[in-house]
Amino acid sequence: MKRFLTLNVLLAYLTLAPPVSWSDPPLIAEPPLATQSTWNLANNGMLFVGYDTDQNGKIDFHTLRVVRTSYFSKHSLDVVKGHHPKHLIFTSNFTTTHYYYIALKQPLFYAKDLNEDGHWDYIYKDPNQDGVNGNEAFYDSPSGMGTASSMSSGQEVASANKGRNP
C-alpha cells in the first residue's frame, strides 16, 4: 500500500511538474567537426569543441567528449587513426612529435551559450552517446537562464531563429 502511494505521489509529481525541457531551446546536432572554432581539454578531463553556429565570430555551441586515452607519438595522424578506428582523434602539433587525444565518437554533453557571453546557458546530457536523436535530456543551466526564465528564453530563441532563417 505504501509503495502504491509512493508511486501515486511520484506520478502526480511527474504529471504536475512542468517538463524541464518543455520550453528549452531544441538541441541541434553537432555541426561537422571541420567547422569547429576551437577545441581543448576541460578541467574535468573531457575534450570540448566550440562552434560558432551562426558565424558571427562568437562561439555559441559546445560539445564535450570522454577522452579514452592520450599520448605522444611520432606517428602521423593517419597511422593513429588506423589504430583507433572507432574513435575521434584530436592532435596538438609539437616539433617532431604529436600529442594525440583519443576521444569517443559522440559527445556526452552538449552546451548552448545563447547570448554568447561565455557562460553556458543550457547543458544537455546524452548518456547513450549516440548523437542527437531525441534521447538527450536537460542537465544543467550554469548561467541560470534555463532555470529562471526558460519560457522567455525559449521565445527569444524562437524569434532569433526566425530572424536567422529567412
Ligand SMILES: [Ca+2]
Ligand atoms: Ca555565434
Ligand SMILES: [Ca+2]
Ligand atoms: Ca550565456
Ligand SMILES: [Ca+2]
Ligand atoms: Ca542521443
